[in-house]
């Protein structure tokens with residue numbers, strides 16, 4: 395199965411478990427792999443035959459701007475549900491990092507995989 399990628403996408407959102415985090419926007423960094431067969435799009439050279447990474451990046455930015463969660467787990471799960479509902483994504487791997495949350499770490503976060511990844515030639 396082929397993958398459409400979005401790497402190191404910055405997403406501004408209100409997120410965190412502490413009171414001080416509820417009054418400010420923080421930036422999450424997102425990596426997304428989405429399984430799809432790219433051959434129809436390649437054959438026709440047509441963006442409407444594939445997962446449009448520009449449109450999906452805008453959708454993710456809008457999701458961040460319109461939702462507030464405490465946990466990165468909740469953000470990841472709800473975003474994955476939303477994308478799989480709105481786009482033909484059979485399988486995805488979403489990595490969500492919260493840079494600076496643990497000063498001694500480069501980043502902390504979660505990685506989830508949802509759906510079924512079919513292997514094709």
Ligand SMILES: Nc1nc2c(c(=O)[nH]1)N=C([C@H](O)[C@@H](O)CO)CN2
Nearest residue numbers: 409410411412464465466467495496
């Ligand atoms: N597994 C998680 N642990 C923690 C989270 C989280 O979202 N998932 N969040 C926090 C705080 O919001 C922290 O990021 C503030 O610096 C702590 N642990």
